[in-house]
Amino acid sequence: MRGAPTFRTAPLELTSAEAFTLMYGSIVRQLISDFEDISEVNKQLDQMGYNIGIRLIDEYLVKTRNARCNSFRETAEAIAKQALHMFLNFQATVAKWNLDETECSLIFYENPFSDFVELPDEYRELKFCNILCGVIRGALEMINVDVECAWLQDMLKGDDCNEVRLKLKEYRNENFPYKDDD
């Protein structure tokens, strides 16, 4: 019987977490001042996250020489326990699976993106840490796993925890740009 996958990571160079938090806050502020519409800001954050994710997956795969994940469950565990810890120094727990095992929630209490942040009432619609959703979506898309990623609960808005819902859409086939007979 196969045991649970062991997670080994090569240590990454470190920097101050506060610098990261302040930088992210400053970026969100710049986006808010550029766009009038808060939903535009949310979209932009998601897009930025997507751009980061498609490059981040390479680094993740190189630094952790994991075998291929056999199921979506393993993928979710890898994200929650290994990737989040490796890059952002915190871990999430995976919970609330649906019957098909195609949907789950990542639940975490500490969030380096929003450490010193208080969300005023006029920005109720703002998904402050939306970039994280984009990163997960982009990273998984590059390994042919299409997911939808959304925030269900946000501690900035007074909820008990941060909850990100992952929905598996499909596994895509590997597309090669060149045909064999050319």
Place this chain on the structure above:
Amino acid sequence: MNQESHRNLNIVERPLIKQKPEKTVLSLSAFAYLYSELIQYNIDKSANTTELEERLDKVGYEIGLRINELLSCREKTLRRRTEILDILKFIHSTVWPAFFGKNADDLQQAAAAEDEYMISDYDMKFTKFISVPRSYGSFNPGALVAGIVRGVLDSAGFPARVSAHTVEDRERSRKPITTILVKFHSVVMTRQLYIEKVKKG
């Protein structure tokens, strides 16, 4: 119960120091990705490299304002710095370690002008993974750090013009040195002269 009381506290009443020391760091990669996205976003919004540097400087400025308050709050002696050398030493020995984990490598006064100072970093972590193509000319990705320094100086009461420059150095390994050039406003210089005059008695 603890979590509930934590939530009900006003944000300015929450503790500043993180509870676990190992949580004060995270990966440089995360920061580098975020910075690269910031630059890419601003490239589309800017007409030229000067505007791009200005936008990055503004982002850094907000960081600098806040880091000054944060670091000053955590200091053991709450003393306001009124002299130029004091605030520059604060940047060299307190702000730099907060961001980069080490002191700034060099702090010099410019030979030509009395109101110009230079803070150098031999290997700036934030710009480690950035290469500037020739078409961008004199654009310096250290503009964010220049903004941070400007923010710290401004919130400490030392308005200045700050810019980032790259200096080639043949002595060290061929990595270019990033130098932050600080040019204080005349207000600061007159105040400094006055302070020195009072000190002399």
